[in-house]
Amino acid sequence: MESGFIEAARAAAAAVDEGRLWQSLMDLAAVGARSDGGVCRHALSDEDIAARALLIGWAEARGLEVSVDEVANLFIRRRGRQPDAAPVLVGSHLDSQPAGGKFDGAYGVLAGLEVLIALDEAGVETQRPIDIVAWTNEEGGRFDRSCTGSSVWAGASELESYLGDIGADGVALGEALAKTLAATPDLARRPRRWPAHAFIEPHIEQGPVLETGNIPVAAVTGIQGVRWMNVEVAGKAGHAGTTPMAERHDALQAALRAIGELNTLMSDPHDRVRFTVGRVNVTPNSPNTIPEKVMFSIDFRHPDEAVLEDRGGRIAEAVKTAAAPCRTLITPTLTMDPTTFPEAMVAIIEANASGLGIGCIRLASGAFHDALYAARVCPTAMIFIPCRNGLSHHPDEWAEPRHCAEGARVLAATLAQLADTS
């Protein structure tokens, strides 16, 4: 892949219509709208089905080809000159958190649609087809395990393993999936897996960096890795009024020493380490009994595998030493290595932003995305746009129309270029 700037890319970018993209975002946000301005659109719910119907209607009105696979990933194709060539894939997800916003996921899908329309209006033909995708259940808001559609498509997990998952409303994923697929009986069916030439996921940043720097676009370099674990600290219960301080094995005091030590271990002058203790359970949790047992969670993230290995590997010893004489047990709950997007993909986004005169920096993603799974099977990258106060997963989530359009322009140029490369 080359990272130059081509005329078709410029024409496609110029045809992106800010008002039309904004209107589609607002129209989609009306599906599952909350009274506080947010969106509640659970995966495979009636609202999700309605959002899909809206999108399908827009696509078919433009003569685009709509299809779906058995995990209800929804695809919208603009044909290429080589109809059988592996397509360039673009998109994100339509589901939201229970108290989510208008842009998380929706932006990636609708920026894709805006670009396909812009390509038509600019008269740009591409060699490869371009497919928009709306992945099923990215958020994990109804069914706990997230990125269901993209992980099945990428072969990271089997659809069958998800079917029995029970949603927060008591409905099995298999049942909700069947209902969703039954709502669009006429759509062409895609096979479970097929090769893509590349995948681009546009998304709001969900952090403050772009807004703070007044930069409209980021070329995302990858997704940081995580180490999640639970720490159990075992002490001895006793009477709070009678047990001498020197004889105590107070599990909560030990946990506090351990967390203090972890704060030292995780300190980072560059502020790239993300370290959170988000849950603490105290047993018996009584005001006048010395705590016998404490469980606390660790969420440690970093884009660099070496840092995850090094500091992650020192957690157990730090906790054990600080918590003595209490005993400690650490149980890992999730280990995800960082995902690094190919340099060529990041460079194409950067070059197109530069060619369009749109400011762009490189940034690693702090949150998980479907791109994490897509990256396992095809060259993948993401385009971030700013969101107000870095806020997401919240009804007040907001992106400026101008930034939505600038991200879509960079996307248009990038897709036009990727769809013309062999």
Ligand SMILES: [Zn+2]
């Ligand atoms: Zn998202």
